[in-house]
Amino acid sequence: NAGVTQTPKFRILKIGQSMTLQCTQDMNHNYMYWYRQDPGMGLKLIYYSVGAGITDKGEVPNGYNVSRSTTEDFPLRLELAAPSQTSVYFCASSYGHRGASNQPQHFGDGTRLSIL
Amino acid sequence: GQQVMQIPQYQHVQEGEDFTTYCNSSTTLSNIQWYKQRPGGHPVFLIQLVKSGEVKKQKRLTFQFGEAKKNSSLHITATQTTDVGTYFCAGPRTGGFKTIFGAGTRLFVKA
Numbered sequence: 001n002a003g004v005t006q007t008p009k010f011r012i013l014k015i016g017q018s019m020t021l022q023c024t025q026d027m028n029h030n031y032m033y034w035y036r037q038d039p040g041m042g043l044k045l046i047y048y049s050v051g052a053g054i055t056d057k058g059e060v061p062n063g064y065n066v067s068r069s070t071t072e073d074f075p076l077r078l079e080l081a082a083p084s085q086t087s088v089y090f091c092a093s094s095y096g097h098r099g100a101s102n103q104p105q106h107f108g109d110g111t112r113l114s115i116l
Numbered sequence: 117g118q119q120v121m122q123i124p125q126y127q128h129v130q131e132g133e134d135f136t137t138y139c140n141s142s143t144t145l146s147n148i149q150w151y152k153q154r155p156g157g158h159p160v161f162l163i164q165l166v167k168s169g170e171v172k173k174q175k176r177l178t179f180q181f182g183e184a185k186k187n188s189s190l191h192i193t194a195t196q197t198t199d200v201g202t203y204f205c206a207g208p209r210t211g212g213f214k215t216i217f218g219a220g221t222r223l224f225v226k227a
Binding site: 033040041042043045048058090092102104105106107108109110 | 157158159161
């Protein structure tokens with residue numbers, strides 16, 4: 001059971017380049033999330049999804065896009081990379097429903113992204 | 117807006133000393149979760165508390181949920197070097213499907 005798998009683990013981008021961070025989970029979780037974590041800081045929610053075909057913005061969505069075509073996959077797209085997007089990106093998943101949305105989240109190992 | 121605050125921001129202890137981190141919410145929470153993140157690692161779920169005044173133990177870790185369901189604490193007895201990391205509390209964000217995380221307390225343990 002792999003849990004939440006993120007690729008790549010590390011990446012260096014040049015300013016203005018684009019890339020997609022991949023996230024897949026094999027736990028049949030309906031909720032999925034993308035967070036960024038700057039050095040020494042907490043987690044900031046970028047986007048989340050409560051099921052296939054449904055996505056919504058979190059606290060810091062600018063400069064990012066997501067899609068959720070399947071239950072398993074939740075890729076995060078960076079368009080026109082900027083130095084401010086240098087961070088560690090975590091994907092997470094959980095069960096959830098309207099009556100119990102805050103269920104334990106399972107995190108991937110993260111993608112360490114540097115924009116130079 | 118809704119806030120979840122943790123204190124202290126960081127703490128240095130000698131191995132064998134006790135450690136406590138506190139989590140305070142600006143709103144009443146239906147539940148609270150605690151996560152641990154080792155240096156260079158990812159957050160790992162530790163526990164969820166649901167009931168007012170609830171106390172749960174995991175070996176040397178004791179978790180409490182306040183009577184008003186607006187605060188929580190994590191206490192580690194006799195810290196070990198394996199306890200090093202950042203401890204986050206998290207609660208449901210009001211009116212949505214999201215979770216709000218505290219900024220975390222980073223624990224350093226000196227052998």
